[in-house]
Amino acid sequence: MIPLPPQETNRHNRHCPRMLGTAAIEVDATKVEVPQATARLVPQPGEAYDLVEIETDRGTTACHYYEAKGARNGVVMVGGTGGGFDSPAGGLYPRLAQDLPNHRISALRVRYRHPNDLVESTVDTILGMRYLESLGVPAVGLVGHSLGGAVVIQAAANDPKVRAVVVISTQAAGTGPVARLPEGAAILMIHGDADTVTSPRSSEEAYRRAREPRRLIIYEGAGHSLDEAAGSLFVEVKAWLLKHLPGTLV
Template sequence: MADEGAVDIRLLDVDVAGREGAANVVRLRTSRGSVDTRLHRPASGLGGAGVLWVFGAGGGLGGPAGGLYARLADVLAPQGVTSLRVDYRLPNHLVECTLDVQVGAAYLEALGVTRLVLVGHSFGGAVVINAGANCDAVIGVVALSSQTYGADAVGKLSPRSLLLLHGEADEILSDACSRFLFERAGEPRELRLYPGCRHGLDECRDAVDRDLLAWLRRTLNVSPSR
């Protein structure tokens, strides 16, 4: 995996270090250091559908909107979807964070995931756009409250699906950022704006849960009744 041939990352080993709630604590030992992750596995084993989740410039595992990532990962697991929540080795470093997502995607592919969606918030939106444009298993990318800086690859995502979610009251990154990305993306693409919702998406938590879950199920071709 590489960024225009300049840098690469190799997965050397995988350490499973117990449980945290419904997830396995997994550390990916790479040629550039260890990546801390949480793996949510379907009870019936690992299937072909997967989601990889990353946060903003500060890193972390929970996601916006009151722990969105862990919450939706637990909802999706019984429906046959494997989730990997990834914490950056070097937060706020676009190239290194993109490599973290790429090695996480390779790990999921090694587990049997063939249909993968990447989800990122704020700075993480640019990260998943970059990673998604360069990963064969990725069929969709979701950018929440995304920045535009470093997201030029949005025009290269098609035919992968793109979902952009943004609060109209975002005090950090204006919703104009997602509208800008939407205009430069190819099809299929979707933009949803939430009146009165700020950068962290707390005010529109229920709507984001609903819209994101519906989009993920449709894109990954999984049923809520599974």
């Protein structure tokens, strides 16, 4: 991905529109042009996040942005085909997003424009990553559930700034690039053995193709959303991000 120059992120200009240049990526062996984008931050009084709208000629990608002052890293979280700002494990994403800024990690939750489309969902995720990078964030972590598991693998394979990846209840289709993540990028794969939507074999096969550092967790009795393991899942995901994003403390 084309590197973006760091920009000042003080309170004076944080609301100014940001221009994100074009970039060429590859999604599932298909070349895709990520178009020029304009990102606008819209404060949400009373909420823990601000709304970020990233406009391109493909449409508008909406994000919830949880800012960490002096952020050293950023984490992008994406869901599955349900669309919206969905989250697995009883609200894992909003819980993480509100906690990570305490560790100087900004968080961005991305809402897909077309939640059944791997290519377009990956473009949405890349746009979210580029927004964080435009703020001067030096390294990025990615977390994806279901379809989002394949999405974050595709996105990670296109950006050398990705240092940590978490894949939850992933589908099998679209996980091929797991074998060519950036050098040193650490991947955690999580599945429930009672998942009737996506087979745990999807995570097991992706794990076998992944390079180190890698880890696989299979929760006994947990279904697709892993609600049964919500407490443990939060601990494991947070620990993985803190361990593998540079400059953070475990």
